[in-house]
Each structure stands twice: as C-alpha cells, then as structure tokens.
Amino acid sequence: MLAFVVRRLIVSIPVLLLSSVLVFALVTFSGDPLADLKAKNPPPSPAVIHAREHLLNLDKPIVTRYGIWLGNLVRGDMGRTIAGTDVRSDLARRLLVTARMVILAMIFAIILAVIVGVISAVRQYTALDYTFTFAGFLFLSMPVFWLGALLKEILAIKFNDAVGRTVVYTVGDSTPGLTGGFFSNLGNYAAHLVLPTITLAAISFASWSRFQRSSMLDVLNSDYVRLARAKGLSKSRVMVRHALRTALIPLVTVVAIDFGAILGGAVITERVFAWHGMGELLITGITSKDTNVVLAWLMVSAVAVIGFNLIADVLYAYLDPRIRHG
Amino acid sequence: MASGPTTGTSTTGGPDLVETPGGAQPGPKPAGVVEREFTVAVRSQRQMILRRFLNHRLAVASLIIFIALLMGSLIGGRLWHYGFADRTGDYSQPPSLKHPMGTDDIGHDVMALVFRGAQKSVQIALLVALLSTTIGTLVGAVAGFYRGRADALLMRFVDLVLTVPSLAILAVLASVVGSKAGGWFFVAIVLAGITWAPISRVVRGVFLSLREKEYVEAARALGANDRRIIFRHLLPNALGAIIVNATIVVAVAILTETALSYLGVGVQRPDTSLGLLISDGQGAAQTRPWLFYFPGLVIILIALTVNFIGDGLRDAFDPTQTRVRA
Numbered sequence: 001m002l003a004f005v006v007r008r009l010i011v012s013i014p015v016l017l018l019s020s021v022l023v024f025a026l027v028t029f030s031g032d033p034l035a036d037l038k039a040k041n042p043p044p045s046p047a048v049i050h051a052r053e054h055l056l057n058l059d060k061p062i063v064t065r066y067g068i069w070l071g072n073l074v075r076g077d078m079g080r081t082i083a084g085t086d087v088r089s090d091l092a093r094r095l096l097v098t099a100r101m102v103i104l105a106m107i108f109a110i111i112l113a114v115i116v117g118v119i120s121a122v123r124q125y126t127a128l129d130y131t132f133t134f135a136g137f138l139f140l141s142m143p144v145f146w147l148g149a150l151l152k153e154i155l156a157i158k159f160n161d162a163v164g165r166t167v168v169y170t171v172g173d174s175t176p177g178l179t180g181g182f183f184s185n186l187g188n189y190a191a192h193l194v195l196p197t198i199t200l201a202a203i204s205f206a207s208w209s210r211f212q213r214s215s216m217l218d219v220l221n222s223d224y225v226r227l228a229r230a231k232g233l234s235k236s237r238v239m240v241r242h243a244l245r246t247a248l249i250p251l252v253t254v255v256a257i258d259f260g261a262i263l264g265g266a267v268i269t270e271r272v273f274a275w276h277g278m279g280e281l282l283i284t285g286i287t288s289k290d291t292n293v294v295l296a297w298l299m300v301s302a303v304a305v306i307g308f309n310l311i312a313d314v315l316y317a318y319l320d321p322r323i324r325h326g
Numbered sequence: 327m328a329s330g331p332t333t334g335t336s337t338t339g340g341p342d343l344v345e346t347p348g349g350a351q352p353g354p355k356p357a358g359v360v361e362r363e364f365t366v367a368v369r370s371q372r373q374m375i376l377r378r379f380l381n382h383r384l385a386v387a388s389l390i391i392f393i394a395l396l397m398g399s400l401i402g403g404r405l406w407h408y409g410f411a412d413r414t415g416d417y418s419q420p421p422s423l424k425h426p427m428g429t430d431d432i433g434h435d436v437m438a439l440v441f442r443g444a445q446k447s448v449q450i451a452l453l454v455a456l457l458s459t460t461i462g463t464l465v466g467a468v469a470g471f472y473r474g475r476a477d478a479l480l481m482r483f484v485d486l487v488l489t490v491p492s493l494a495i496l497a498v499l500a501s502v503v504g505s506k507a508g509g510w511f512f513v514a515i516v517l518a519g520i521t522w523a524p525i526s527r528v529v530r531g532v533f534l535s536l537r538e539k540e541y542v543e544a545a546r547a548l549g550a551n552d553r554r555i556i557f558r559h560l561l562p563n564a565l566g567a568i569i570v571n572a573t574i575v576v577a578v579a580i581l582t583e584t585a586l587s588y589l590g591v592g593v594q595r596p597d598t599s600l601g602l603l604i605s606d607g608q609g610a611a612q613t614r615p616w617l618f619y620f621p622g623l624v625i626i627l628i629a630l631t632v633n634f635i636g637d638g639l640r641d642a643f644d645p646t647q648t649r650v651r652a
Binding site: 012015016018019022023026027030137138140141142143144145146149150153154157260261263264265267268271272282283286287294297298301302305306 | 589605608609611615633
C-alpha cells in the first residue's frame with residue numbers, strides 16, 4: 001500500500017509540472033501585466049515601471065522567469081502579485097475561507113445524496129422515486145450562479161424580512177470588522193455559510209444521488225442480498241448491513257472525480273456571494289494577467305485534486321477487499 | 327458510418343441477444359426473410375433502439391421542446407421585431423404583450439436579449455459537442471484499439487487535462503481569446519479543448535472490450551485492415567456510448583459557457599449571452615425579477631431537455647440498465 005501511494009505521488013509530479021508550464025505560458029502570453037500601471041494618468045515615471053518590472057522579473061526572458069518561479073516554489077515561496085504583495089500569505093488566508101465552504105458543502109451533499117439515492121432505489125418506480133429523479137435532473141441542469149442568486153436575492157431576503165432580522169447573510173464570508181477568536185465568531189461564520197453551502201452542495205448532490213441510486217439498485221439485485229433475505233434476516237438489517245455498506249463504495253470514486261468540478265463551482269459560488277476566497281483570487285488574477293496568482297491557485301487546486309483522488313483510491317482498497325494495490 | 331452493421335449490441339457487457347457468432351458483418355441482413363422456428367417480426371438493432379426511445383415519453387417530449395428551443399434560438403432573433411441592441415424607449419417595463427419578457431433599464435427588449443443570448447449559447451454548445459465528440463472518439467478509439475505506448479501516452483495526457491479544475495483552464499484560455507472578434511467561436515473551441523477528455527476515456531473503455539470480440543477476429547481473418555475494423559465494426563457498436571456522451575457534453579457546454587460569461591471571461595460585450603444577462607439581472611432580482619428569471623429559465627430548459635434526451639437514449643441503447651426489479 002505504501003509503495004502504491006509513493007508511486008502515485010511520484011507519477012503526479014510531472015503532471016503538476018506540465019500543467020504549471022502550460023498555465024504559465026498561457027497567462028504570460030495573454031498580455032502585459034503592467035498595462036494598467038502604464039495607462040495610469042499621470043503616467044508613472046519610467047523608473048517606477050522599471051523598478052516594478054525588476055521586482056516581478058519581467059525584464060528577464062520567459063524561461064528564466066519560469067525557472068525562478070519553480071525554484072521559489074520548491075522553497076515554499078509563491079512569488080509576488082503585480083501589486084507587489086506576497087502571494088502565499090494572501091492565499092493561505094483565502095484557502096481557509098474556501099475550504100470551509102467546500103468541505104461543508106461536500107459533507108452535506110454526500111449525506112443528502114446517500115439518503116435520497118437509497119430511498120429512490122428502495123422505493124423504485126414510486127412517486128417518491130420519480131420526484132427525486134426529477135429534482136436530480138433539475139439541479140443537474142441548473143447553473144450554479146442562477147441557483148445561488150435565486151437563494152440570495154429572493155429566498156434569503158424574504159426569509160430575513162419575515163423573521164424580522166438577518167438570520168442568514170447573503171454577502172461575504174463574515175461580517176467585516178469582526179473581533180474575537182474563531183470560536184466566538186462561529187455563529188457569524190455559520191450564518192454566512194448557509195447559502196453558499198446549499199448552492200455548492202445542490203449541484204454535486206444531483207449527480208451523486210443518481211449515482212447512489214443505481215449503485216444501490218445493483219446491490220439490491222445481487223444474489224447475496226437475496227440470500228440474506230432468504231436466510232430470514234430482517235429487511236432493515238439486510239438494507240443497512242448488507243446492501244448499503246457495499247453500495248456506498250463506488251460513491252467514493254465519484255466524489256473524488258468530481259472534486260475538481262466542486263473547486264470550479266466554488267469559484268462561481270464565491271462570486272455570487274461576494275466571498276473573498278480562492279475563487280476571487282483566481283478571477284482577479286486572470287483578469288489582471290497576474291501569472292503568480294493564477295499559478296498559485298492552480299498548484300493548490302491541482303495538489304488538492306491529486307491528493308483527494310489518492311485518498312479515494314486508498315479508501316477504496318480499504319473498503320473493498322477485492323481490490324489490492326501492489 | 328450510419329450504414330454499419332445492424333446487429334450486435336451497442337455497449338459493453340450486455341447480452342448479445344441478436345448477435346449470431348460472427349454475425350456482425352457489414353452489409354444489411356435482409357430483414358424479414360430469415361426463417362425461424364418461431365415467427366417473430368425481425369427488427370434491426372436500429373429499429374429496436376428507435377422504438378425504445380420513442381416509448382420513453384419524457385425523452386420524446388424533451389426532444390420536441392429542445393428542437394423548438396433550438397429553432398427559436400437560432401432563427402427567433404431574426405424574426406423578433408426588436409434587435410438585441412435596439413433601444414426601445416420603454417425603460418424597466420414589466421412583461422407585457424409588447425415586451426413579453428419586459429425591458430431593462432436602458433430600454434433593451436429582454437426577449438430580444440434572450441434570443442441573442444440563447445443563440446450564442448446554443449451555437450457554442452453544438453459546436454463543442456461536435457468538436458469534442460469527434461476528438462474524444464478519435465483519441466479514445468486509437469488508445470483503446472492500439473493499446474500499448476499510444477494508449478499510455480494519450481491517457482496520461484487525458485489525466486493531465488482532467489487533473490486541473492477545468493474551470494480555471496477555461497477561464498484563463500477564454501480570457502485570452504474571448505475578447506477577440508467572433509468571440510463565441512473561440513469560446514467553443516476552448517470548451518471543446520477540455521470536454522473531449524472524458525469522452526475519450528469512455529470510448530477507450532468500450533473499444534478495449536469490443537476489440538476482443540469474435541467478430542473482430544473474424545473480420546481480421548477475412549483480411550480487413552485496422553481502419554476498416556475501427557470504422558466499420560467497432561465504431562458503430564460504440565455509437566450508443568458516444569451519442570449519450572455527446573448529449574451530456576451539450577448540457578455541460580451550455581452550463582459552462584454561461585458560467586464563464588457570468589464570471590466575465592466568456593462571451594464579451596457588446597455581444598450578449600445568457601450568463602451575462604443573469605449577471606446583469608442578478609442585482610435587480612428583487613425589483614425587476616423578469617431580468618433575472620427569463621434568461622435562467624431558458625438555460626435550465628435547454629439543459630434539462632438535453633439531459634432527459636440523453637437519459638432516454640441511454641435507456642434505448644442499453645436496456646439492461648433499466649429493467650431491474652427491486
């Protein structure tokens with residue numbers, strides 16, 4: 001198992017490198033990052049521009065720039081933004097904000113998907129199954145930002161009006177100027193988290209519940225479940241101990257595969273709810289042609305995706321004794 | 327391609343109900359002439375698939391609605407008496423007979439905007455589906471048929487494409503090319519550059535299993551070369567999986583394109599797209615909800631019908647997945 005993990009980690013290094021080269025080249029060729037600075041009125045003196053170019057290594061050839069970036073990355077330094085601030089400290093702060101939302105949304109979506117999927121499978125071809133199926137397709141066909149905006153602009157505001165005070169917040173990840181420790185602000189964080197989490201979870205929930213349904217159906221039709229029933233075990237015991245346990249395993253892989261898509265969804269969700277997370281960093285990085293910022297986002301996300309897939313594979317082998325990684 | 331073998335099942339693993347050993351030879355079987363012990367109306371594989379699809383009422387209804395939406399989006403803008411750039415002189419009007427979807431604050435007719443946006447989205451989605459299905463099928467076919475080094479190389483490349491959250495790559499790419507003239511065309515190419523990867527994986531899987539079938543061996547014994555085996559024998563049998571995935575790509579492309587436009591890196595002004603319209607309408611969702619609802623509903627309707635069509639096709643091509651008794 002250890003050999004498997006190590007091998008997978010080694011294999012993923014070239015993938016990371018190649019994607020960083022790709023994105024580096026793309027962002028670099030997309031335009032002049034100092035265009036905004038140069039277009040300022042009154043125009044900054046050549047000395048200022050030159051100093052900024054020097055700070056960002058823009059006066060060096062492209063290959064050298066990539067080499068410097070890579071060298072710094074290995075030492076844990078992600079370079080500077082166009083404005084000259086440190087990327088890593090900014091990223092670290094934003095990572096916490098985004099991770100909060102992503103992890104919560106995933107847990108929420110998994111639990112909901114399992115419940116709905118299993119009920120759908122057990123009550124196959126009933127009105128309940130059809131309702132869940134239709135809801136699944138509906139969420140699958142709904143743009144994340146539209147759902148988010150709908151929750152935010154219509155439902156949440158109506159709800160808050162009805163209650164008479166702000167219960168769920170619609171903007172930001174926390175109230176600005178919040179003082180005190182993490183735990184004393186937990187309630188405030190939670191109130192801000194409700195809508196983005198529901199939004200982000202709804203999209204993954206749709207496909208996962210469909211998947212869980214067919215996975216559960218497969219198991220329910222297998223011989224060993226029929227045997228368990230024939231031996232006289234109660235229906236609920238067969239469902240939970242025999243069928244559900246097996247039917248949960250394939251979901252692990254699907255969740256891992258979808259992880260990248262969830263990170264993408266988080267970018268959009270953050271935009272809808274005006275969060276200052278990693279997604280905002282990515283979008284401002286792209287629009288301002290800030291190579292270091294985009295690369296930083298990419299590296300963190302790619303490492304997360306690779307790591308997540310690795311965990312899923314290991315977990316899969318642990319859950320399903322038929323799979324052994326040599 | 328369409329005149330391929332009419333026997334043989336479409337996807338992997340299913341029981342070969344119609345296939346006789348080595349029976350998937352090219353050249354149509356004279357239907358109805360075959361003498362059987364029990365007289366049964368002989369239907370070709372294609373007829374059976376069509377029948378199964380037509381029996382799927384939701385899918386057929388979706389197909390009709392989808393075609394109507396397609397027609398509406400492609401030619402509706404030309405027929406409608408307001409252009410998407412026209413100022414009508416009616417500001418922020420709620421829906422009325424004159425403006426069925428109302429007007430925005432600078433006098434644009436929302437119906438005209440939605441027509442234009444839907445046209446862009448549909449054009450992009452169809453082009454993406456065409457491009458990515460072609461590329462994905464070719465790559466998957468080569469990888470699955472030849473295996474070995476070509477397979478390893480191509481699939482590592484697919485891994486690379488899939489490791490990085492695709493929205494980030496798309497956003498970077500689209501911001502580079504999106505502002506160029508004919509923006510929607512580049513956005514489509516960029517989207518196709520990502521969406522072919524999952525298709526190639528599916529096609530590869532199907533090819534890996536199909537290439538071991540007896541009829542391939544028989545064709546080879548008859549002297550068929552690789553190209554003939556791939557295009558005449560394997561591809562028609564992989565068609566089910568390919569078509570179903572193409573429908574998924576249409577839905578994904580519509581949702582991704584609108585998301586990119588919402589983030590400001592897809593279709594650029596002065597042109598418009600459904601994502602841009604929602605982005606504009608979001609702030610007005612409370613006061614002028616028609617600006618926000620109509621573009622969103624059109625996206626959902628397109629994606630939902632495409633998903634239902636895909637579901638119907640999947641059932642039609644592979645009935646083994648549906649007839650399960652709980």
